[in-house]
Amino acid sequence: MSGTAHLRIDGVSKRFRGTTVLDGIALDVAQGEFLSLLGPSGCGKTTLLRILAGLLPPDAGRVVLGGADVTRVAPHRRNVGVVFQNYALFPHLTVAENVAFGLRARGRPADGIPARVSELLSMVQLGHLAGRSSAQLSGGQQQRVAIARALATGPDLLLLDEPLSALDRKLRETMQVELRRLLRQLHVTAIFVTHDQEEALALSDRIAVMHAGRIEQLATPRAIYDRPATPFVMNFVGQATVLHGMMVGGATLRTAYGEVEVEGTLPPGQAAMLAIRPERIAAGMPVEPGRAGVTLPLSARTFLGSRCLLHGTLAGEDRVTVELPASAAEAVGDDVLLTWNVSDGILFPVAQ
């Protein structure tokens, strides 16, 4: 899909004082897509965002936006909106002046600015605070002003740097829904940087999971969760029961807790790791055709309301996490036969 990409990131690398922060990042983003860069702190996601905004030059590679190479274009000559982590509202300006800043800086006709500002403020439901000093706003209000300010000039690309991380949980969930609705409605291409996997899963069309300056996997939220490409992605996104072992025959893994059937093409004698998502596991059911099973000790529970998480302590790097309806979890004892669809098992080879 080379011709259709709205944003193309082509082999972008960056080093700081001998440390490689970005290592040949390549990524295509379609018009109107909402893409998340997900990864732990230090994975390079914020550096990539700054390169896209033009605030940092890459050492190698190209950034192509709307067909034009903008790699060396200064930030004020790109039409890229940024919502910064702590919003970076201008403290000496009112809410309306903050939103108008980009319009004025780009020399839009002065008589059209007030109408555009009030349109944007009503879009983020802050019309009544237009005259307020930006220093007097709550966190959620500042966030909305920052979004309105970034959208004011109709950017070709909107970059959001952990914009929700400073909000409390309840407000964060409300803002997630609102942000998604707003960006869909405006059909803005957006790149969202976050270390919060739930946020990325909830908001994104696609997620790029980043680790140590590389993209580990680029896929839809569903595929990232169900079919993680690497152990890092599997561990970083969601929870799992993990069993290490050795392949015996083409489709059987010998673990410390018994042999289990797996899907995959690893050769016999290959060390491997099997992961199963907690909600794909059933407890206390017999092993049927097409299903695999193993008996594991469960010693702790985390009550989540309608659901319940059961945990156990296993040897080495093995671990067990099972998610059951709260009512079903009541009946589960200590050593339980756990079963799952063989196709739900995710198998990774492990270096010996």
Added chain:
Amino acid sequence: MRSAGWLSLPAGLYCLAFFAVPLALLLFESVSGPQGLTGAYYADFFGSAFAWGVLFRTLWLALTTTLFCLLIAYPAAFALTWTRGWVQSLLVGLLLLPLSLSVIVKAFGWTVLLRGNGLINVTLQALHLTDAPLRLLFTPAGLLIGIVNIFLPFMVLPIFASVGQLDGRLTDAAATLGGRPFYVFRRVIVPLTWPGVLAGMTLVFSLSIAAYVIPTLLMGDAFQTLPTTVATSFLYLQDPHRGAVAGVVLLVLAVLAVLASSALGRRTELS
């Protein structure tokens, strides 16, 4: 807060006894004639061309000093902010060190540097930039060089403090919003460092409007400003009324400067 009121009592008494009372005496001196209260001394003062010359020189010196200090200190404060570690400590130290030296010593130092066979002229001639010694001492240029140097720390330090508080993300945000570098400077950097600029300007203006030693040593008695007029009136001319009038005028100017500065500060807070 009654306790807070009591705590300020020593300071209040001190100011009353050693500041307010002498000022009141000065004010009284400027209006008390042989037949009771009179405005004659003010009329005499403002009626003389000499006094207007004094006023003009005083304001010219204060305003030019403030302007040159600002032009030098504003970029210097950014340079100081961008340095790190021991380099920054060294530079701040160099800036603060001269403050521990008496202004008389510094002004004398400048007379040595500025005179015909002083270091500046010797260097200029050695570099063949000038053929004969420039006349610097007892000229306005020499005075400005000296006074700007001596009062510069009072401009740099408050601006340095406000530049240090400037959030780099704000300038990044302004750039991504389409602000050209000069636009960002004018609309973001200047307004946010304005409190430091205002504080520095108020300090340097107040210091240079009241400067006595520096103009006396670098320009001599021919260059009369309000402070030197106060001194010569009392010390040499034995004319306490004229001295008192000059003193009151100086006080009014200084108070006006402080009021203007706080009004400007309030206006930026509101806007």
